[in-house]
Amino acid sequence: MNDQERRKELAHFLRTRRERISPEAAGLPGRSRRRTPGLRREELAAIAGIGLTWYTGLEQGRAITVSTQVLESLARVLHLNDVERNHLFLLARQELPTEPYPCTTAVSPMLQHILDSMGTSPAYIANPRFDLLAWNQAMARVYQTNFGALPVRERNILRLTFTSPSRHILLADWEQAAQHLLALFRSSTERYVGEPLREELVAELEQASPQFRAWWSQHALQVTHTEKKELNHPLFGRLVLQPTTFQVTDAPDLRMVIYTPLPEADTPQKLALLGDSQVVQAIR
Structure with a gap:
């Protein structure tokens, strides 16, 4: 989309959203006779605290630089939802709002069903803080952990990696895996810098893990x-998995990670056996 088309799309979007807001919804007294639906341009400009000529230029598709503060004011007055607000920012500034999305803490039954349908491929869903929200x-079985029995606070991938002794044994190269995970966490939570949901976990792990404290300061x-993720499983030995990450469309802060077993070390066959409780019991 070139700049002219983008400005035209922005003008149309603003006009349609302005026309759907009634004077009453905007806190103005209702008026019986109006030639056009919704708010007038001058009313919207006054409520949003912006100049009428400037706003009119936006609705006419003129090349105008728009600040984030003005866009936030327009989003508030126009009663935009999260999707519409993101759309406004992309059209006006070609970027998303800088403040964080709400951090999702639960998943739908349908998402859990998708995880369960992965069969012998380990899969999970986490939010930006790496809280483990769902798994199959x-x-x-692969991680030898009953995640459902853990307190909710302990179901955090970063915390488990840096504080659980079993992770040091399970991960073939714990140091490399932990450093990669930490770099992913930093990128995942860049919208949450200064927010308690991020800073409290970082502070806790800086106290609990010397490795975390040293690597966090590197800002990777x-x-x-x-x-590839290589594991040393206590029952089946070496497992080699390829992670693939998917964004959940209707909850953009969630990521679904699926580990596909690779042919190396007979991983597919071992995972099939791992799903057979009788075989596992016989090995034990």
Whole structure:
């Protein structure tokens, strides 16, 4: 979309949203005779605290630089939801709002069903803080952890990686895996800098783990998890998995991670056996 088309789209979006807001909804006294629905431009400009000529230029598709403060004011007066607000920012500034999304703390039954349908491929869903919100049985078996029995506060991938002794044994190269995870966490929570949901966990782990404290100060960043994950499973030995990350469309702060077993070390066959409770009991 070129700049002219983007400005035209912004003008149309503002006009349609202005027309759907009644004077009463905007805190103005109702008036019986109006040639057009919704608020007038001058009313919207006055409520939002911006100049009428300037706002009119926006609705006419003129090349006008818009500050985040003005966009936030327009979003408030126009009663935009999260999707519409993001759309406004993308059209006006070609960027998303800088403040964080709400941090989702639960998943829908449908998302859990998708995880369960992954069969022997471990899979989970986490929010930006790396709180483990949902997982399948393959994930629990591979990591030898009953996540459902843990207190909710303890179901955090970063906390488990840096404070659980079993993770040091399970991960073939714990140091590399932990550093990659920390870089992912920093990128994932960049919208939450200064927010308690991020800072409290960081402060806790800086106290609990010397490695976390040393590596956090390096400020490493990583956007996606692409490295193969190698595990030393206590029952089946070496497992090699390839992670793939998906964004959940209707909850953009959530990520679904699916570990696909790679042919190395007969991983698919071992995961199939791991799902057979009788085989597992016989090995034990």
